[in-house]
Amino acid sequence: AGESLVLGIETSCDETAAAVLAGLASDRNAAPTTRLLSNVVLSQIEEHAAFGGVVPEIAARAHVAALDGIIEAALSDAGTALCDIDAIAVTAGPGLIGGLMAGFTTAKALAFGADKPLLPINHLEGHALTARMTHGLAFPYLLLLVSGGHTQIVLVRGVGDYARLGTTIDDALGEAFDKTAKLIGLPYPGGPNVEKAAFAGDGTRFALPRPLRGTARPDFSFSGLKTAVRQAAESVAPLGEKDVADLCASFQAAVRDTLADRVGRALDRFAADHPSVATPTLVVAGGVAANAYLRDGLETLCREKEWRFIAPPLSLCTDNGAMIAHAGLERLLAGLIPDVRAVFAMAPRS
Ligand code: KG4
Ligand code: ZN
Numbered sequence: 001a002g003e004s005l006v007l008g009i010e011t012s013c014d015e016t017a018a019a020v021l022a023g024l025a026s027d028r029n030a031a032p033t034t035r036l037l038s039n040v041v042l043s044q045i046e047e048h049a050a051f052g053g054v055v056p057e058i059a060a061r062a063h064v065a066a067l068d069g070i071i072e073a074a075l076s077d078a079g080t081a082l083c084d085i086d087a088i089a090v091t092a093g094p095g096l097i098g099g100l101m102a103g104f105t106t107a108k109a110l111a112f113g114a115d116k117p118l119l120p121i122n123h124l125e126g127h128a129l130t131a132r133m134t135h136g137l138a139f140p141y142l143l144l145l146v147s148g149g150h151t152q153i154v155l156v157r158g159v160g161d162y163a164r165l166g167t168t169i170d171d172a173l174g175e176a177f178d179k180t181a182k183l184i185g186l187p188y189p190g191g192p193n194v195e196k197a198a199f200a201g202d203g204t205r206f207a208l209p210r211p212l213r214g215t216a217r218p219d220f221s222f223s224g225l226k227t228a229v230r231q232a233a234e235s236v237a238p239l240g241e242k243d244v245a246d247l248c249a250s251f252q253a254a255v256r257d258t259l260a261d262r263v264g265r266a267l268d269r270f271a272a273d274h275p276s277v278a279t280p281t282l283v284v285a286g287g288v289a290a291n292a293y294l295r296d297g298l299e300t301l302c303r304e305k306e307w308r309f310i311a312p313p314l315s316l317c318t319d320n321g322a323m324i325a326h327a328g329l330e331r332l333l334a335g336l337i338p339d340v341r342a343v344f345a346m347a348p349r350s
Helices: 045-049 056-077 097-114 123-135 173-183 190-198 223-236 241-273 292-304 321-333 340-344
Strands: 004-010 015-024 033-043 087-093 118-122 141-146 151-158 161-167 281-285 308-310
Touching: 004 056, 004 097, 004 123, 004 321, 015 056, 015 321, 033 056, 033 321, 045 056, 056 097, 087 097, 087 123, 087 321, 097 118, 097 340, 118 123, 118 321, 118 340, 123 141, 123 151, 123 161, 123 281, 123 308, 123 321, 141 241, 151 241, 161 241, 173 190, 173 223, 173 241, 190 241, 190 292, 223 241, 241 292, 281 292, 292 308
Parallel strands: 004 087, 087 118, 141 281, 281 308
Antiparallel strands: 004 015, 015 033, 141 151, 151 161
């Protein structure tokens, strides 16, 4: 059989995205051979910046306004038309419900009009499988997903076969970055601004907690860390430039130690459960993976434990249509095609 072509659509947060991916099946656990033909992402960051965070209503309206143009651009960049596509994959949740409805309803209409299978994709599955597209990674492996909405360690065993080993019991890590930035007066989005300020800072100046360190299950907790930053900020107010830099550096140092401890536990557990996997691999995904200091911490951890470390290119770590197209392609190749009527009766879930 020849290559399959999948159109992927993603609208779960503040990126309107579409992509076309071509791919061929491989052996059992190996990744399909893929070619990314287009990947169009429109970020709404500017529309939300004035509010200091993503406003769901604004996001939903912006998706509706942009979606048709983004899908057309993805098809034309790929040199394809809708009639050449073998299946349409669309994010069906989790995410902001207004955006999900915009994307899902559009995908339903396209699938109905062009008489193509529609593949509803879990957003987290998109992140989980991305390294198979970028690095041809075979199952099983571990994924650390750190974004504005999620902080999870996932055991990826196969397509549709995932086990969550750990998760945050309160804030997501990206959210902790964004809230920390806000409370010390740095603009949205907080993550990149905290990272930038931290370069000039002393990470040992403020003693901040390493939440849940040493506990058995590799879970996370970041709300106490954020509170500790607030208290430290109050103790030196009004904040000068040096104080802000030191606070950011101290916050990042606490996060880096916390990740090393929590992820380190998950690596040990995986290694114990999978003695036959010759090169155990950790993949990192999500917007926080953009942070060079944290990435370096994870890389160091993997080197110490003799693990392979994979960080897909940033444009594929943050939300995009290619990861949804890829998850759709894997499902298509595995024959996991849901009944048309069931999908058409389905609604996305936040
Ligand atoms: O994956 P993403 O683009 O969107 C979702 O949340 O799904 O992640 C966005 C999050 C935001 O919280 C942002 O502050 C954080 O990723 N982020 C960073 C950095 N760049 C983005 N956090 C830390 N350091 C960065 N350089
Ligand atoms: Zn995401």
